[in-house]
């Protein structure tokens with residue numbers, strides 16, 4: 623099946639799916655040992671959706687993930703070491719030891735930290751899209767949300783796919799990416815999947831009917847992809863062992879690295895909370911009848927934002943020009 627390059631690409635996808643699962647399995651153990659700061663929200667069963675979708679992006683694209691998208695972070699370029707440092711709240715994590723597992727994000731890889739208010743990934747993605755449009759850059763933004771936040775009312779083309787079939791996910795996301803890149807507007811891909819563990823590791827999910835759980839365990843995305851790769855002669859026993867060993871070594875290394883990393887220094891607790899030179903803007907121009915953000919004053923110049931370029935005004939609230947994925 624396919625060229626050597628295609629076969630290697632498929633094995634790379636398999637590796638990322640296995641790595642995602644192994645990282646989460648390990649953090650579960652660390653959590654039970656009391657070594658993780660905060661809750662642990664995993665997504666066993668979602669690997670085809672998260673890895674498959676993120677694989678379809680290119681250089682400079684953005685991801686706005688939600689709380690169960692570790693596969694997107696790893697494919698997007700956040701290293702397993704960085705992820706583990708985040709989970710153990712170490713000072714060299716992407717959020718510099720602020721917050722725990724849930725709000726990981728690394729803007730240097732174009733990945734926005736996940737947002738607690740569900741559905742907020744969509745307006746944030748729109749904001750990045752608008753910024754990039756104003757900067758005349760053809761950047762694509764992939765936003766993720768749960769089924770509660772998706773609806774036909776958005777008026778955009780959409781496709782529903784089997785979210786446990788990584789090839790199907792990639793096909794649908796590739797088509798959506800082509801639609802967006804050709805300038806026809808946004809697209810929605812709904813991936814039908816099922817998390818086979820509780821909401822967090824503190825939740826035994828006893829409310830999930832046993833038969834339903836068993837049904838979905840049989841559809842495990844990694845086992846299914848493994849079977850496909852084996853039947854196609856792409857995954858041999860030797861390659862499987864090699865990938866398994868690489869995954870284990872990577873996770874071991876990430877845990878070792880995170881455990882040797884220091885927690886953030888208490889003196890830095892207010893760093894990155896306030897702008898270094900004091901407040902950038904006050905809301906409401908003096909005397910303005912309609913005190914909105916657009917009337918805000920730039921306190922560094924004392925002038926309204928309208929006197930600086932639109933791009934600069936946007937830049938105050940978004941990411942630096944040079945960031946991008948990978």
Ligand SMILES: Cc1ncc(C[n+]2csc(CCOP(=O)(O)OP(=O)(O)O)c2C)c(N)n1
Nearest residue numbers: 690738739740741767768769770771817821
């Ligand atoms: C706007 C909003 N409402 C409610 C919550 C509380 N909440 C956190 S996770 C969750 C379940 C979300 O379901 P889904 O989007 O399908 O993702 P899942 O956690 O099941 O993977 C809820 C309701 C929230 N974080 N934000």
